[in-house]
Amino acid sequence: xxxxxxxxxxxxxxxxxxxxxxxxxxxxxxxxxxxxxxxxxxxxxxxxxxxxxxxxxxxxxxxxxxxxxxxxxxxxxxxxxxxxxxxxxxxxxxxxxxxxxxxxxxxxxxxxxxxxxxxxxxxxxxxxxxxxxxxxxxxxxxxxxxxxxxxxxxxxxxxxxxxxxxxxxxxxxxxxxxxxxxxxxxxxxxxxxxxxxxxxxxxxxxxxxxxxxxxxxxxxxxxxxxxxxxxxxxxxxxxxxxxxxxxxxxxxxxxxxxxxxxxxxxxxxxxxxxxxxxxxxxxxxxxxx
Amino acid sequence: xxxxxxxxxxxxxxxxxxxxxxxxxxxxxxxxxxxxxxxxxxxxxxxxxxxxxxxxxxxxxxxxxxxxxxxxxxxxxxxxxxxxxxxxxxxxxxxxxxxxxxxxxxxxxxxxxxxxxxxxxxxxxxxxxxxxxxxxxxxxxxxxxxxxxxxxxxxxxxxxxxxxxxxxxxxxxxxxxxxxxxxxxxxxxxxxxxxxxxxxxxxxxxxxxxxxxxxxxxxxxxxxxxxxxxxxxxxxxxxxxxxxxxxxxxxxxxxxxxxxxxxxxxxxxxxxxxxxxxxxxxxxxxxxxxxxxxxxxxxxxxxxxxxxxxxxxxxxxxxxxxxxxxxxxxxxxxxxxxxxxxxxxxxxxxxxxxxxxxxxxxxxxxxxxxxxxxxxxxxxxxxxxxxxxxxxxxxxxxxxxxxxxxxxxxxxxxxxxxxxxxxxxxxxxxxxxxxxxxxxxxxxxxxxxxxxxxxxxxxxxxxxxxxxxxxxxxxxxxxxxxxxxxxxxxxxxxxxxxxxxxxxxxxxxxxxxxxxxxxxxxxxxxxxxxxxxxxxxxxxxxxxxxxxxxxxxxxxxxxxxxxxxxxxxxxxxxxxxxxxxxxxxxxxxxxxxxxxxxxxxxxxxxxxxxxxxxxxxxxxxxxxxxxxxxxxxxxxxxxxxxxxxxxxxxxx
Numbered sequence: 001x002x003x004x005x006x007x008x009x010x011x012x013x014x015x016x017x018x019x020x021x022x023x024x025x026x027x028x029x030x031x032x033x034x035x036x037x038x039x040x041x042x043x044x045x046x047x048x049x050x051x052x053x054x055x056x057x058x059x060x061x062x063x064x065x066x067x068x069x070x071x072x073x074x075x076x077x078x079x080x081x082x083x084x085x086x087x088x089x090x091x092x093x094x095x096x097x098x099x100x101x102x103x104x105x106x107x108x109x110x111x112x113x114x115x116x117x118x119x120x121x122x123x124x125x126x127x128x129x130x131x132x133x134x135x136x137x138x139x140x141x142x143x144x145x146x147x148x149x150x151x152x153x154x155x156x157x158x159x160x161x162x163x164x165x166x167x168x169x170x171x172x173x174x175x176x177x178x179x180x181x182x183x184x185x186x187x188x189x190x191x192x193x194x195x196x197x198x199x200x201x202x203x204x205x206x207x208x209x210x211x212x213x214x215x216x217x218x219x220x221x222x223x224x225x226x227x228x229x230x231x232x233x234x235x236x237x238x239x240x241x242x243x244x245x246x247x248x249x250x251x252x253x254x255x256x257x258x259x260x261x262x263x264x265x266x267x268x269x270x271x272x273x274x275x276x277x278x279x280x281x282x283x284x285x286x287x288x289x
Numbered sequence: 290x291x292x293x294x295x296x297x298x299x300x301x302x303x304x305x306x307x308x309x310x311x312x313x314x315x316x317x318x319x320x321x322x323x324x325x326x327x328x329x330x331x332x333x334x335x336x337x338x339x340x341x342x343x344x345x346x347x348x349x350x351x352x353x354x355x356x357x358x359x360x361x362x363x364x365x366x367x368x369x370x371x372x373x374x375x376x377x378x379x380x381x382x383x384x385x386x387x388x389x390x391x392x393x394x395x396x397x398x399x400x401x402x403x404x405x406x407x408x409x410x411x412x413x414x415x416x417x418x419x420x421x422x423x424x425x426x427x428x429x430x431x432x433x434x435x436x437x438x439x440x441x442x443x444x445x446x447x448x449x450x451x452x453x454x455x456x457x458x459x460x461x462x463x464x465x466x467x468x469x470x471x472x473x474x475x476x477x478x479x480x481x482x483x484x485x486x487x488x489x490x491x492x493x494x495x496x497x498x499x500x501x502x503x504x505x506x507x508x509x510x511x512x513x514x515x516x517x518x519x520x521x522x523x524x525x526x527x528x529x530x531x532x533x534x535x536x537x538x539x540x541x542x543x544x545x546x547x548x549x550x551x552x553x554x555x556x557x558x559x560x561x562x563x564x565x566x567x568x569x570x571x572x573x574x575x576x577x578x579x580x581x582x583x584x585x586x587x588x589x590x591x592x593x594x595x596x597x598x599x600x601x602x603x604x605x606x607x608x609x610x611x612x613x614x615x616x617x618x619x620x621x622x623x624x625x626x627x628x629x630x631x632x633x634x635x636x637x638x639x640x641x642x643x644x645x646x647x648x649x650x651x652x653x654x655x656x657x658x659x660x661x662x663x664x665x666x667x668x669x670x671x672x673x674x675x676x677x678x679x680x681x682x683x684x685x686x687x688x689x690x691x692x693x694x695x696x697x698x699x700x701x702x703x704x705x706x707x708x709x710x711x712x713x714x715x716x717x718x719x720x721x722x723x724x725x726x727x728x729x730x731x732x733x734x735x736x737x738x739x740x741x742x743x744x745x746x747x748x749x750x751x752x753x754x755x756x757x758x759x760x761x762x763x764x765x766x767x768x769x770x771x772x773x774x775x776x777x778x779x780x781x782x783x784x785x786x787x788x789x790x791x792x793x794x795x796x797x798x799x800x801x802x803x804x805x806x807x808x809x810x811x812x813x814x815x816x817x818x819x820x821x822x823x824x825x826x827x828x829x830x831x832x833x834x835x836x837x838x839x840x841x842x843x844x845x846x847x848x849x850x851x852x853x854x855x856x857x858x859x860x861x862x863x864x865x866x867x868x869x870x871x872x873x874x875x876x877x878x879x880x881x882x883x884x885x886x887x888x889x890x891x892x893x894x895x896x897x898x899x900x901x902x903x904x905x906x907x908x909x910x911x912x913x914x915x916x917x918x919x920x921x922x923x924x925x926x927x928x929x930x931x932x933x934x935x936x937x938x939x940x941x
Binding site for chain 1: 358378390430431440462465475545578582583585684687690754799848853
């Protein structure tokens, strides 16, 4: 049976693996790490860094599991747990994400923090954890930010208008395999916001470009292609996201490998839509950048 | 009333409280006839009805979008910051549909047949047939939304095979089908939000159901950012809140998946059906340490190309690539030659457990089996395999640090899906009028075992096509007097929720919520997991009660109630799991047979397969809450099989 108390010691049995299959890799030694974590009690409150020593971190842990262990300790000590958004812990829901030493989602390419494992770090390192910092993503608490601006951009036009029941037979419209693959590559975005956090301008061009490219690559997305580009860009600007100035930090930070050509596609679609609409850009923020 | 040992499960006697409303007549006409017989709400009247959707996974998002399109006034709430983060997003493998694009003999009837048989004859035939019928329209809808399904070079849709079927009927978008389908439903929903027809309530957790004059009329929700308890009035409430796999603590479910909405509804009168029917998925990444916070599934689609094996001798020390074929036991192919590696999940999981328990397992702990792609890579080339499963291989490598292109994956079963859920009739309405339950949260379509790629199909069938039709029976068929949020029932439900929060914060004990949750999970896995016994289940019921008592004395929650407080959120969910777990164990205890994912060691065939007792247990068991601390009452809905003959399932 498990010990009633669960703490940070690696010998602690809390939930010693349901499968009764614990005791993995006994000879792997733990890492000694120092964490500097942004603590902020609430939106608009004054924040500061707090330092925590982590004496014995298993290299097989995920980054969030390390924070779980730290939170167990903090609660037992009577302190408040560190708030961070997370859910699936499989890198697909897009809930998690914060800066580790200035890098969105940390040092591994195409890896969310929930899939980042401690074997990527060396003993003795100091890790600075900060929330996404962007005008359009207000900090709610500690590492937890509000990304609802992303939903509002989708509501502005990130869809195909097709009511349930009115769809034609699925194979009636052939979609070339390359188009389907290209659409998928863009649609793989998880809306984590790393692109915005990594961008010096806090731009959401990669996020918006991915949606515009996804639907624009498919025959089903053509009818609303122009209006989609115009309204999504307008919404993006209204939410306070900055412009793209071709740093491509977003591409480097993206855990799903969304590529820069999605930004180019957005620029093309926006420019063409503006010309075809015969009016001035509705956007006030300099268009799609 | 059921005594603890329960040889008493009433056989054929159905409960009058469980009128399934399943139509009769030829099965292929039932759904269309039923739709014709249902009342309608005229377009101009729809906006007068307020529908509240709780949960925005596949079932909730598709229902919310469709009801808003129809003209109802809809509100949708979710515990996530964005509706797109619901756990449907993590479904990997695919979605079934009886399109028969492969010309390999598929049909609506075959999908119906496979699903009833795969569920080990514990689902309602009428519901399953409807699901199979609707499956084809789901694919049409999703394609029209821009879901980027896999395609052949000619531009047609591609298919692959899943367990429990001998045809290729699974549509997929690489290993991220759930994500793409959810984004389709989410975009449909956000279009309605943008057009002002749908109110979005993110960061809300339903903590009470409000029932007035016997009808569901709204919920109390906690705003997870501000802590404010909100009253939401509705003419119908749709629970689309997923399954309860996290009662095991370790499962493939997302961390925030929980039973609270269902359990709160249960305590207000919704019967809970077959809680012991749980799916243990055969291919998950094994547990690596005490800090493990969740388990990661590897899609069943991998069994199209991966071969499952273990060494023939115990204590084999060689590396897998050095073990020649003659020393390998491809035990699924050996035992089940017709289905081979693609046997249903319950069968594959039990086989893995049996081999590991017998001492043939591999890995540091001896609790894993190989899933090997060597032969597929030799046959098709690494590029082809990468194209099909690239993201899954990458995920595996990230978690384990091992390269599955070079060494076989190591897998072990883990809790994945729950077939049980709130009891619903053919209209998906629970025993509380006006409360509809969709998707994994209900019990209706998968019996005792769900086939791969059928969860996505059911969630979307319920949301896009079933409830939008059946909800009219309630809205047009009942008199729904106007209620508002200052009704005494709202005040009372809010007070209950506020009291719970106050109690949690006042306990100031010594243990974290997670430590209790882990302890509960371990207990559930040991006694209510892949193999259950009457003795173990009796023990579990006692220990769950003890653990619950300790929880209510000794938890410690930091912080306060009027801000983001994730520990407080967890406390509410674990408190409900601790009550629900006892019902789960009781249901497993009383069901003295084995069927699908419910395996009682006392009841097995000589070959070790699940042995059903159709004389005494060919029914759904639906539990009624009768008051705090009082035993639940077990009601029975007999299941009749007119079209798929009751037989011992065989995949040999």
